[in-house]
Amino acid sequence: MPSIKSIITKRFAIIFALLSFIVIIAVTLGFRQLSIENAKDKATAMAEVIKAGLTAHMKSGIMENRDYFLNEIKSTYNVNNIHIIRSKEVDEQFGISTLEKVIDFNSQSVFDNKTPLFNIIEDTDKAKLQAFIPYIATDETTLNCLACHDVQKGSVLGVVEIDIDLSQYKTLSIIYIVSILLFLIIFIIFALFKSIKTINDYIVIPLDLLIKKFEHSVLHHTKIDHSHFETKELIKTVDEVNTLIEHIHAKNHQLEIKNIELNNLNLEIEQTLKETLASIGMIAEHRSKETANHVKRVGEISKLIALKLGFNEDEAELVYIASQLHDIGKIAIEDELLLKKGKLTPEEYSKVQFHAQIGYEMLRYSDRKILKASSIIALEHHEKYDGTGYPNGKQGEDIHIYGRIVAICDVLDALNSKRCYKDAWPYEDVIKYMEDQSGLHFDPKIVNIVVENKEAIREILINFKD
Template identity: 80%
Template sequence: MPSMKSIITKRLGVIFALLSFIVIVAITLGFRQISIENAKDKAIAMAEIIKAGLTAHMKSGVMENRDYFLNEIKSTYNVNNINIIRSDEVNKQFGTSSLEKEIDNNSKYVFETKKPFFNLHEQQNEASLHAYIPYIASNKNTLKCLECHNVQEGSVLGVVEIDIDLSQYKSLSITYIIAILLFLIFFIIFTLLKSIKTINEHIVKPLESLIDKFEHSVLNYTKIDSTHFETKELIKTVDEVNQLIDLIHNKNQELEIKNIELKELNLEIEETLKETLTSIGMIAEHRSKETANHVKRVGEFSKLIAYKLGFSDDEAELMYISSQLHDIGKIAIADELLLKNGKLTPEEYKRVQFHAQIGYEMLRYSERKILKASSVIALEHHEKYDGTGYPNGKSGEDIHIYGRIVAVCDVLDALSSKRCYKDAWPFDEVMDYIKGQSGLHFDPTIVNIVLECKEDIRRIMVEFKD
């Protein structure tokens, strides 16, 4: 992920590079054009001087000495070559001269058009401008050409061919361009560094600070102080962020209220479920004339023992509810067996015992933790530690700990309660019985807990008295 600095640096770099290229091209072309125009003006000015000089030579009758004059001009004005080309009329009047050059294509063009003609030669480091300037006859100027020349006003007497050396201009322009290029590079680097510094100071750092302040403000519900920021854009952003913080705070409050409502609802559902399961447990027990609070006491005893065995709060609560369904299977046992006065036949007793398996089958397919635990308890609460219980004759720790806990609690409560066929046993006798069954009917560890917690058990019995 590129940083803001690198993106802006790249963009500015491209813009500056493009700008530099345009500037260099414009300066190069401009410099070249100025040099050419300057050379043209120079050629025209020189042609005027040559015209005047040659006329003076001619009038003084020293035309044969004109080379000295032309060489002086050449060396003074940095000219490669100067040639004089006479018109056919002049040659006719004065005769041909070996000093003059013959008419070629370029000079012929100037004789015809009467206009200067320029030709630029460029080769690597060398450059020169070939100029052909017409010498137009006139009697209107001070030279009074027509006094000597037998030609018409405005006709071309001759052409001055000047080859001006531009190499110096070329090397000078290259030097200037390099200097400008160096300046531009320096300017670009300076501007980029300055831009990065500005971006850092006025964008990146304030943004980082805004993010820090935003986190702090959302957590503590405080507004961000916009006076910490300088630019109009950031101050506007801070105002918008403050509005956002308000919105978040309001939403949070709404969420908290909803959460509380949801918790209350959950609690309500949980309580309803507990009461429902207790009621189901009671219905099952009621069919065999067990008292209403029997299941509640079994639940309380089981929870107490679970805590003493080191179960967590959740597991102890699970034990409290699921133990209340230990006799759920009795729902499926016929009334004449459950309510029979007098002793059951071995066959009938076997059918009553079947309530453990039925309870298990009723609950075993549930995915709910409570009902799964209840199914184990329903199946194993009549198993005995020494292996003489039912339905599977399991022994010792093969019996699930839930089953071992409820086995003790169920008998403990049954003995302590009054039934239609028996009186309630005195508390100490019940405790003696439980102690006597340690390692036989009951798990010795659980028996020890029961004996240690006599007072708690007595308190539960009083609290949930029938």
């Protein structure tokens, strides 16, 4: 049976060997690809120089000297061969030249695709890059090809074929790989002999045992036994871990109790707040001789619209509660104005309008989400989409979505209900009015939702009928 030391040594050796193999492969492939990309960039740069040179020769009328120019490029850039392959259109315009190479399979592919083509050709001791770079006709640079050639913009005038020797890159790659391999071998030997024993004896085994004992003790509410450990440091650690386990157990128990109590208290507070807000909303409506069910209907319709707009259940519930305080500011309005049966004078109407600002001031100082939402609704539920509403004349989506929702719900229920100063409208007339006021009083998107869900809204009106 193998010892723990031999097992760990073998495993580390496998890991280091695999790591070395991966590093060598990665370096080899990376260096090879880098060499190829470097050669491609070199070929592309040479092609641009050749294009510019040939264009200059053509404009100067010395195309017969182009072989001297190409030989200079070969010598300067240390490349094997450079060939120019002209397109059929160029041959037709200037005549077939014996100085250029005829079109072959590779160059034909470049003529067809109008993109560079690179071939890597390798054998046992040599490697080269064969590049085919298209010469595209353009009039957008100083090299205005269309001034001399009877071709369309974007046509391929010719192909520059360049052969670059990659042997030097191959030799350099071998040198790098051998150097890295030697370094890795030395490092592996050193690391194995210096690290395995220390890690095995003083870290791996004791910590693994301590972790297992810790997990068992936490789950079963027991202490870790000192007899499993020998060193002074580990015994001290066990004492500290045992103290921690006791503390964790005590805190977990306290947290469980507190979480239950806190959850119950939060539920009670939220429910109490919701009921209180609903009651306050009913009080405000009673002062103006509107029924308590008005705020319920507004709340239910507002929630329905919020859900159709894509609100989640919590957000829609927030709108439902907050909307019931939309007229809370009426508490501060004089009874003779709220209860007046005849038409209000402009001065009286201006005083009644002030209930929106009053409601906002009453609610805006709280940091609770429900009251924040309620303050927004109280302030903006009389704003109109076209900017003719009050108190601030806001327009379009400058009006908060809460205000736009409750605005249409409040008017819809008011028209559908009998008031001291009017009879209830037929429901279809109410819906028709909503449609007529789309984009004027109401948000067109919300009007569409009301029309699409008019039967569901009718059911709400019936269920919460006065």
